[in-house]
Structures are given as structure tokens and as C-alpha cells.
Amino acid sequence: MPMDxxxxxxxxxxxxxxxxxxxxxxxxxSLTVAVSDDRHLLWSAGRGRVHGDRPTTDVQxxxxxxxxxxxxxxxxxxxxxGLLRLSxxxxxxxxxxRALAGRNIADLLCHAGGIRAETSPPWWExxxxxxxxQLTADLDDDxxxxxxxxxxxxxxxxxxxxxxxxSRLRGGAWHDVLAExxxxxxxxxxxxxxxxxxxxxxxxxxxxxxxxIAEPVHHTxxxxxxxxxxxxxxxxxxxxxxxxxxxxxxxxxxxLEEMRQPRLATGRASDGTYGLxxxxxxxxxxxxxxxGGSMPGFLAQLRVDCxxxxxxxxxxxxxxxxxxxxPDDLIDTVRRRRPRIVDEWEPRGTGERDLTELVGVWYWGPxxxxxxxxxxxxxxxxxxxxxxxRHTRLDLRGEQLIGRGGYxxxxxxxxxxxxxxTVSHLELASFVxxxxxxxxxxxxxxxxxxxxxxxx
Numbered sequence: 480m481p482m483d484x485x486x487x488x489x490x491x492x493x494x495x496x497x498x499x500x501x502x503x504x505x506x507x508x509s510l511t512v513a514v515s516d517d518r519h520l521l522w523s524a525g526r527g528r529v530h531g532d533r534p535t536t537d538v539q540x541x542x543x544x545x546x547x548x549x550x551x552x553x554x555x556x557x558x559x560x561g562l563l564r565l566s567x568x569x570x571x572x573x574x575x576x577r578a579l580a581g582r583n584i585a586d587l588l589c590h591a592g593g594i595r596a597e598t599s600p601p602w603w604e605x606x607x608x609x610x611x612x613q614l615t616a617d618l619d620d621d622x623x624x625x626x627x628x629x630x631x632x633x634x635x636x637x638x639x640x641x642x643x644x645x646s647r648l649r650g651g652a653w654h655d656v657l658a659e660x661x662x663x664x665x666x667x668x669x670x671x672x673x674x675x676x677x678x679x680x681x682x683x684x685x686x687x688x689x690x691x692i693a694e695p696v697h698h699t700x701x702x703x704x705x706x707x708x709x710x711x712x713x714x715x716x717x718x719x720x721x722x723x724x725x726x727x728x729x730x731x732x733x734x735l736e737e738m739r740q741p742r743l744a745t746g747r748a749s750d751g752t753y754g755l756x757x758x759x760x761x762x763x764x765x766x767x768x769x770x771g772g773s774m775p776g777f778l779a780q781l782r783v784d785c786x787x788x789x790x791x792x793x794x795x796x797x798x799x800x801x802x803x804x805x806p807d808d809l810i811d812t813v814r815r816r817r818p819r820i821v822d823e824w825e826p827r828g829t830g831e832r833d834l835t836e837l838v839g840v841w842y843w844g845p846x847x848x849x850x851x852x853x854x855x856x857x858x859x860x861x862x863x864x865x866x867x868x869r870h871t872r873l874d875l876r877g878e879q880l881i882g883r884g885g886y887x888x889x890x891x892x893x894x895x896x897x898x899x900x901t902v903s904h905l906e907l908a909s910f911v912x913x914x915x916x917x918x919x920x921x922x923x924x925x926x927x928x929x930x931x932x933x934x935x
Contacts, residue, residue, distance in 0.1 A: 486521060486522055486813070486816070486817060487816065487817075489816070490522075490812065490813065490816040490817060491522055493812050493816070494512075494514065494522055494524065494809055494812055494813070495524050497805065497808050497809060497812065498510060498512045498524050498526055498793075498805070498809070499526055501526075501793070501801070501802050501805045502526035502527055502795075503526075504800075504802070505795070505797065505799075505800030505801055505802060506684045506689065506797070506800050507526070507527060507684075507795040507796070507797045507800050507801060508527050508528070508529075508679075508682050508684070508691060508795075508796050508797055509525065509526065509527035509528055509529045509533075509534045509538075509679055509795065509796050510525070510526045510527055510534075510793065510794070510795045510801075511523070511524075511525045511526075511534045511535070511536060511538060511540070511711075511712045511792075511793075511794045511795075512524055512525075512712065512791070512792065512793045512794075512805065512806075512809060513536055513712040513713070513715075513716045513791065513792045514716070514789065514790070514791045514792075514809050514810065514813055515716035515717075515719055515720060515789070515790045515791075516788055516789055516790075517720055517723045517724065517725065517788040517789075518720075520536070520713065520716055521813065522813075523535075523536045523712055523713075525538070529677065529678075529679045529680070529796070530677070530680075532677075534679065535677075536711055536712040536713040536716075537669060537677065537711055537713060538677045538678065538679055538711060538712075539669060539671070539674055539675060539676075539677065539678035539679065539709045539710065539711055540678070540679050540709065540710070540711070540777050540779060540794040540795070540796060541674075541681065541696075541708070541709050541772075541774045541776070541777035541779070542708050542709065542710045542715070542772045542777070542779040542781075542794070543706045543771075543772025543773045543774045543777060543778070543779055544635075544705065544706050544770060544771060544772040544773065545708070545710070545715070545770045545771070545772040545779055545781055546638075546703070546704065546705060546706050546707055546708040546772065547638050547704070547705060547706070547756050547770060548718070548722075548756050548757060548770050548781075549657055549661060549670075549708065550638055550641055550642050550645070550653075550657075550704040550705070550756065551588055551641075551738065551755050551756020551757070552661055552729065552730060552738070552756070553642075553645045553649075553653075553656060553657060553660065553661065554584065554588060554641050554644065554645060554756075555730060555734050555737075555738060555755065556660060556729070556730065557644075557645065557648055557649075558584075558734075559730070559731060559734055562648050563584060563644075563648070564584075565583070565584050565585035565588070565755075566583050566584070566585060567583060567584055568580070568581050568582060568583050568584075569582055569583065569584055569587060569640060569641075569644055570582070572644055572647050572648065573615075573640060573643060573644060573647070575612075575615055576615045576618055576619055576640070577619045578594065578595075578618045578619050579592075579594070579618070579640055582594065582628075582637075584641070584644070585742075585755070586628075586629075587634070587637040587638070587640060587641055588641065588755045588756055589631075589742040589743045589753045589754060589755060589756075590631050590632055590633050590634050590637065590743070590753060591628070591629055591630060591631060591632070591742075591743050592628065592634065592637050593625050593626070593627045593628025593629070593632065594618070594632075594634040594636050594637040594640070595618065595634065595636055596632065596633055596634050596635060596636070597635055597636065598614065598617055598635075598636065598702070599617050599620070603635075603699060603702050604699065604706070604774055604775055605694075605695050605697070605775050606695075606697060607697050607698070607700070608697065608698050608699040608700020608701060608702055608703065609700050609701055609702070610700060610701055611639075611643050611701040613701070614636065614639055614701045614702070618636060630743075630746070631743050631744065631745045631746055631753060635702060635705040635706065636702075636705075638704050638705035639701050639702045639703075639704055639705050641704060642701070642703065642704020642705070643701065643704075645704070653703060653704050654672040654703065654707075660729070661729055664727055664728060664729050665717065665718070665721055665727060665729060666717065667710070667714045667717060667718065668714070669710065669711045669713065669714045670708060670709070670710040670711070670714045670715075670718075671708070671709050671710075672698070672703060672707050672708060672709070673698065673709070674696070674709050675709070678709065679777075679794075679796035680693070680776070680796060681693070681694040681695075681696060681774070681775060681776015681777050681796055681798075682694060682776055682796055682797055682798070683775070683776065683797065683798040683799070684797055684798075684799070684800065693776075694775040694776030694798060695775060696775075696776070706772065706774055710779075710794075711794075712792045712794055715779075715781055715792040715794070716790055716791075716792055718781070719769075719781060719783045719790025719791075719792065720790060722735070722739070722757070722768060722769075722783050722790070723783060723785065723788055723790065736883070737755065738754055738755045738756060738757060739754055739757060739759065739766070739768050739785065740754050740755075740759070740883065740888060741753070741754055741759040741761070742754050742755065745758075751767075754768070756770075757769065757770060758770055758771070765784060765785070765786045765787065766784075766785040766786060767782060767783065767784055767785070767807070768782075768783050768785060769781040769782040769783050769806070771803060773798075775798055776796055776797070776798055777794075777795070777796055777797070777798075778794075778795045778797060778798070778799070778800070778801035779792075779793070779794050779795075779801075780792070780793045780801065780803055780805065780806045781806065782806035782807055782810060784810050784814070787810065787814050787819050788819060789810045789813055789814065789819075790810075791805075791806035791807070791809040791810045792806060793805045793806050793809075822854065824854065825854070827852065831856060831857075832857070832875075834852055834859070834875070836901070836902045837850055837859070837875075837880075837894065837902065838850050838851055838852060838859070839914075840864070840914070841905060841912040841913065841914065842912065842913050842914070842915060842916045842917075843910065843911075843912055844916065844917060845916045845917070846863065846866070847863070847864040847865065848861055848862060848863055848864060848912065849861070849862050849864055850873070850880075853872070857874065857875040857876075858872055858873065858874060858875070859872070859873040859875060859880065860872055860873065861873055861880075861882075861887065861892075869886045869887060871883060871886070871887040871888070873887075873892065878893060878894045879891040879892065879893050879894070880892040880893075880894070880905070887907075890907055890908070891907070892905045892906065892907050892912065893905065893906045893907075895922075903919060903922065904919065904922055911923050
């Protein structure tokens with residue numbers, strides 16, 4: 480733990496107590512947990528035993544579907560390098576699959592492609608992996624899930640297809656591309672496709688006798704991009720810092736922000752929404768991102784609080800029993816005991832555009848909103864006043880404000896000006912934000928009653 484800003488003893492005891500309760504209550508053979516801020520590891524602990532020793536942050540566990548977050552980054556790199564568009568149908572590069580025909584890449588990234596969730600028997604997580612050709616034949620034999628297309632339908636096979644897309648366009652095996660383009664640049668030396676010692680053994684715990692049952696370990700073949708990776712608490716907290724913005728040359732800041740934006744409701748309130756390879760939950764103006772993972776004998780959770788700048792990891796070598804809320808509880812403990820000190824406010828620079836004409840109160844019909852600047856250059860916020868309403872961040876691009884998140888995501892609010900150059904109103908397609916309710920009357924269709932008229 481770095482000594483420049485350590486956690487106090489009460490906080491570390493509370494963290495340890497929560498981890499201990501999670502390991503004991505879940506009957507986990509071992510558990511490794513860690514919390515990081517956006518600079519470095521703050522705290523970690525190991526409970527139980529791995530090969531007779533208490534686990535450290537260097538012990539590998541299988542991380543299951545957290546692998547999907549790495550695959551998503553590889554796909555977004557392809558887009559940023561100009562090799563594809565997210566709106567492209569994936570069968571442009573994988574033409575042999577009828578089931579994938581017309582499914583676009585963005586939909587596969589957020590599980591909206593209508594692709595079946597799993598392979599046909601045998602159980603792919605517990606048997607030697609199949610080739611892509613075998614998976615394609617399997618997928619085509621069963622067909623796609625057209626009834627779920629456009630809605631959230633979690634698909635391991637969809638991510639297998641995305642991994643094969645990476646291999647085709649990069650000209651190498653998925654895991655080699657991952658190692659070269661993501662793991663090495665970020666220094667994730669203990670994230671691998673096969674276990675490297677020290678690594679935990681995978682166990683199931685008998686439901687009634689507290690005895691251990693060994694789980695099989697196989698390479699998943701072409702399904703690897705959906706759930707193959709092994710990693711450590713140290714590497715995964717570093718991955719959390721990457722997701723917070725420490726992206727180096729792996730992704731641009733704007734692409735990382737795009738990855739974190741909610742794209743699709745999962746249909747279950749507790750799960751929130753899904754972005755481009757990430758689970759996204761918004762609560763109390765905080766955005767929590769991350770992913771869970773499971774494979775026979777292993778469970779993993781990664782959670783990242785984008786506003787508090789904290790990440791937490793929980794890794795266990797058990798098929799069942801890890802409380803998915805454990806990382807959130809660890810983050811909340813640190814957040815309450817060690818409140819984040821935000822950056823100092825600074826006035827806008829003299830060389831920046833004067834945004835006075837755009838900020839202040841605007842009305843959408845009779846409902847008041849505020850537009851305000853932020854400490855980010857050319858980024859504003861839009862918020863409802865006094866009642867629940869739509870919130871978004873706005874990227875200023877010339878005479879347009881592009882919504883970032885929520886209802887306004889991707890929508891342009893165009894600045895409309897009078898003949899003298901002053902701002903008249905903001906236009907969102909056919910909707911109007913005006914400085915007074917329903918004014919100017921020549922812009923808002925239908926007219927409006929005289930202000931103060933209480934005759935009705």
C-alpha cells in the first residue's frame with residue numbers, strides 16, 4: 480500500500496470484515512479482493528487458502544466473462560484504426576455463417592444481435608474447445624434468435640464471433656492480438672489464456688457436506704473471447720484504472736467514454752444497462768461500470784465507480800457463492816471513509832470560446848432546464864430544474880451540442896441564431912428549447928396563451 484495517502488485502520492478493518500464475511504458466508508475455498516483509486520492499489524486482502532497459502536494479489540483466477548471487456552476493446556481498436564464501422568454487418572468478414580447475416584458489430588457488442596446464448600451440447604465450459612468452423616456449423620444448425628434481436632439477450636456465441644473478427648482483421652490468433660495490443664502496453668503481465676503459477680484450483684462446494692469437488696479446466700477454443708482469460712487482483716485493478724481513463728495508447732479517451740455509455744436496458748432493474756462490452760449502472764448521479772464472470776470452479780467481479788474514481792475486484796475459486804455486491808460494498812466503504820477530493824475549480828481560459836450565450840435557463844415547453852459549463856473544454860451539461868427530467872452531457876461542436884448519454888445520446892441540439900447573430904433557440908429535430916416557455920412564438924408551433932392568463 481502506498482504510504483502517501485494510506486487508508487486508516489478503521490477503514491481497513493471494515494474492508495477486511497466485509498471480505499471475511501463474504502468468504503465465510505459464501506463457503507469460498509479462497510477469496511482475493513482489492514480496491515484501487517485511479518492512481519494505484521489502495522488495499523487488498525486474501526482469505527482461505529490456495530495450495531496451502533493465503534492468496535495474494537498475484538494469484539491467478541479464471542475471470543470468465545470479464546474476458547468480454549478485453550474483446551470489446553480489441554474490436555473498438557479495429558474501428559479506431561479505420562478497419563471497420565460499428566454499424567457494419569459482421570458477416571462482411573465472416574460470410575460462412577447464415578445465422579450472423581445482417582447482424583451489426585455494435586449490436587453484438589451490447590448483446591442485441593439476436594444470437595443464441597450458448598453452444599449446443601456438450602457443455603462448452605467443461606469440455607475441450609471447438610474450432611470456429613465447428614461453432615459456425617452449430618450456430619447455423621440452430622439458427623439465430625430473431626425474437627430477441629434488438630433487445631438484450633446475453634450471447635457468449637456473439638462474443639466468440641467478435642473474437643474471430645479480430646483474428647481475421649489482424650491476421651493472428653485472438654490471444655496473440657490481445658497480448659500484443661492490450662496486455663503488453665498496459666503491463667498486465669499476469670493476464671493469460673492459460674494458468675501460470677501461482678494459480679488457484681477450481682472447486683465446487685457440495686451443497687450439504689462442505690466438501691470440495693474438483694472442477695475440470697479446458698481451453699475453450701473458439702469460445703475463448705467470451706470467457707477464457709485468467710488474471711489476478713493486481714492486474715484487474717489496473718484494468719479498472721484503464722476503464723477509469725488511464726488508457727495510454729490502447730484506446731482514445733473519446734472511445735473509452737463511448738464504451739462506457741449505456742446502450743441497452745438489460746430488462747432487469749438490478750442489472751441496469753449494457754454498453755459496448757460493459758455492464759453500466761447509474762445511481763445517485765454515479766456511473767458504475769464493470770463486468771462479472773464465471774467458469775466452472777471460478778467466480779469474478781470487477782466494478783468501477785467512474786465518479787468516485789475507485790475500482791474493486793473480487794476473485795474466488797468456487798462455482799457458486801461469491802456475493803456480486805461485494806465489490807460495490809468495498810467501494811462504498813472507501814468512499815464514505817475516504818471521500819474523494821475533487822480537482823480545484825479554475826476559471827475558463829482566455830483562449831477558450833465564450834459560452835455565455837448558451838448557458839443558463841432554457842425551456843422545453845413549460846419545463847425549465849439549465850445548460851452549464853464544466854471543467855472540460857467544450858463540454859456542457861443539461862439538467863432539469865426542480866423536478867425529475869432528462870440529464871446529459873453535451874459536446875460542443877461548432878453550432879451543435881451533441882448529447883452524451885441518456886435520451887439525448889448522439890442527438891444534436893443545433894444553435895439557431897437571429898439575423899443579428901444572437902442566439903434565438905436550440906433545436907432538437909422538431910423540438911425547441913427556448914429562453915421563455917413556448918417562445919419565440921414564430922418558432923414554436925401552435926402558439927401559446929398570453930403570459931399570466933389564469934382564465935382557464
